[in-house]
Amino acid sequence: MNILVAFDKFKDSMTAVRACDAAANGAQRALDGEVIFTRAPLTDGGEGxxxxxxxxxxxxxxxxxxxxxxxxxxxxxxxxxxxxxxxxxxxxxxxxxxxxxxxxxxxxxxxxxxxxxxxxxxxxxxxxxxxxxxxxxxxxxxxxxxxxxxxxxxxxxxxxxxxxxxxxxxxxxxxxxxxxxxxxxxxxxxxxxxxxxxxxxxxxxxxxxxxxxxxxxxxxxxxxxxxxxxxxxxxxxxxxxxxxxxxxxxxxxxxxxxxxxxxxxxxxxxxxxxxxxxxxELVAAWLDISGKVAEADLVLTGEGKFDASSLAGKGPYSLLAAAHAADKPAILLAGCVEASAVATARERFPETGFYGISPKEMELEEALLKGPEHLEFSVETILSQLSEG
Incomplete structure (x- = not known):
């Protein structure tokens, strides 16, 4: 199984590289058999x-x-x-x-x-x-x-x-x-x-x-x-x-x-x-995102907050579009997911899974500190449930 792991940074919590590593670790524990990970940390011109x-x-x-x-x-x-x-x-x-x-x-x-x-x-x-x-x-x-x-x-x-x-x-x-x-x-x-x-x-x-x-x-x-x-x-x-x-x-x-x-x-x-x-567009061409999506069996992506601004073409949303066009399953995870943004995104990508990784009762400061841990656990839990189902 080939999994494309392509995350943007989680602001004040983890870099794009760290997010990709955390997601890959969670996926590795959840899935049996040989898994090939292709990491493609994303950037919008900012950190990383x-x-x-x-x-x-x-x-x-x-x-x-x-x-x-x-x-x-x-x-x-x-x-x-x-x-x-x-x-x-x-x-x-x-x-x-x-x-x-x-x-x-x-x-x-x-x-x-x-x-x-x-x-x-x-x-x-x-x-x-x-x-x-x-x-x-x-x-x-x-x-x-x-x-x-x-x-x-x-x-x-x-x-x-x-x-x-x-x-x-x-x-x-x-x-x-x-x-x-x-x-x-x-x-x-x-x-x-x-x-x-x-x-x-x-x-x-x-x-x-x-x-x-x-x-x-x-x-x-x-x-x-x-x-x-x-x-x-x-x-x-x-x-x-x-x-x-x-x-x-x-x-x-x-x-x-x-x-x-x-x-x-x-x-x-x-x-x-x-x-x-x-x-x-430049970053996608630089990292050959379309080629990596074509080779993947599953796309994992995400960012710190998925909201209305994400729908304007930020990296993870653009990656969902590429996965949808290639008929590849995709999952997006974010520290916080805005319900209205998810509803809009699901109209375009009905098969995509959208998940928040932070416990609702947790204070923001603690959630930011434990971001890598929460991302790793969330990916492991989601993929374990999907593989069992």
Whole structure:
């Protein structure tokens, strides 16, 4: 029996790799006979992006000292991959030149998980470390840079990253959104030649307005509801200054994806001509998800929370679609399953099983701590019952 084990991360509980291991352990105990496991940890551009893609393409990871989201020094990963080791379809999506591709994971350098709960606020967080990693990639002659932008703590339009690449903001020593009121001009130019930058992104939010970075993602990063309007207005001012400085049209702030990860895609597009690429489509091609589904007898997938946002095309839901198209049985497990989302999903995938792994009476903190244990036990229990039936 061949089981495809392809989980996304369970936020604040376990990585995608750890989730795949836990599910495989539970399945191994439940099933008699020889079982072949194919592990395919999923990523939407957030946590695990660098490791998952780099290892899948037989690359290697180096660590560099960079500026963390609060201005502190941290060590962040930079993946290195030979472009000819990347699957053909993924290369086609990116339009990659030949050479070494650098992979940057924003969650590992400017991620929300790097910031203590009591210090989370986009006004105090910077993407400078992302720019420093880009500079390191340039120094080692990367032919292209692939940036995953999920899980960010920031909403600085990528200005911190641009500062690390030579752009100046007169009157400041290090640019943070809390200083935007004092800035009236932008100076300087990029002081290095940045290769093509590709941003893996499945979010279509514009930079500003009710569907923009501050309104939609600001609250989860620590922005209070009564701060959103003023923050958005300051962001609009900085976006206009940036477009004027680089001679770019101001409507770049309206393109789908410009509001993702606090606008870093917008900033890099204005300054470097960065391109957005569909995140999960890229990852699915990179990991050959369709081929792995075709070879599987059963698909196990899941994530921390299965809710309405999952139906918008997150990895596990897209995997269910692939399994359904290939007429393969699939089971989804999540720390929490939202009833309305399950009802909608079952209309499309009536044969799929949906399960929550956390005991209903358990406090969230304990459930997060015991996530791997609960996932392993749930898979073992479900598959044991199915094999007996």
């Amino acid at each position: 992006f660098c490791r998952i893609l780099t290892e899948a393409a037989s690359g290697h990871i180096e660590y560099y000292p960079v500026t963390g989201p609060l201005g502190e020094e941290i060590d962040a990963p930079l993946g290195w991959i030979e472009s000819d080791k990347i699957p053909t379809r993924a290369r086609e999506i990116l339009g990659l030149p030949k050479g070494n591709v650098a992979v940057i994971e924003m969650a590992a350098v400017a991620g929300l998980e790097l910031v203590p709960n009591d210090r989370r606020h986009p006004g105090q967080c910077t993407t400078r470390g992302v720019g420093e990693l880009i500079r390191s990639a340039v120094a080692k002659e990367a032919s292209a840079i692939l940036l995953g932008i999920g899980g960010s703590a920031t909403s600085d339009l990528g200005l911190g990253a641009l500062e690390a690449l030579g752009i100046q903001f007169p009157g400041t020593e290090a640019i943070f959104p809390s200083q935007w009121d004092t800035i009236t001009a932008i100076a300087g130019q990029l002081d290095c030649v940045v290769p093509p930058v590709y941003i893996a992104c499945d979010v279509d939010n514009p930079l500003l307005g009710p569907k923009g970075a501050a309104s939609v993602y600001g609250p989860q990063k620590g922005l209070e509801d009564d701060e959103i309007t003023a923050f958005d207005a300051r962001a609009a001012k900085m976006a206009e200054l940036l477009c004027q400085h680089f001679g770019q049209p101001s409507n770049l702030k309206d393109i789908p994806g410009s509001g993702a990860a606090g606008g870093i895609g917008f900033g890099l597009k204005v300054a470097c001509g960065a391109e957005f690429v569909p995140g999960f």
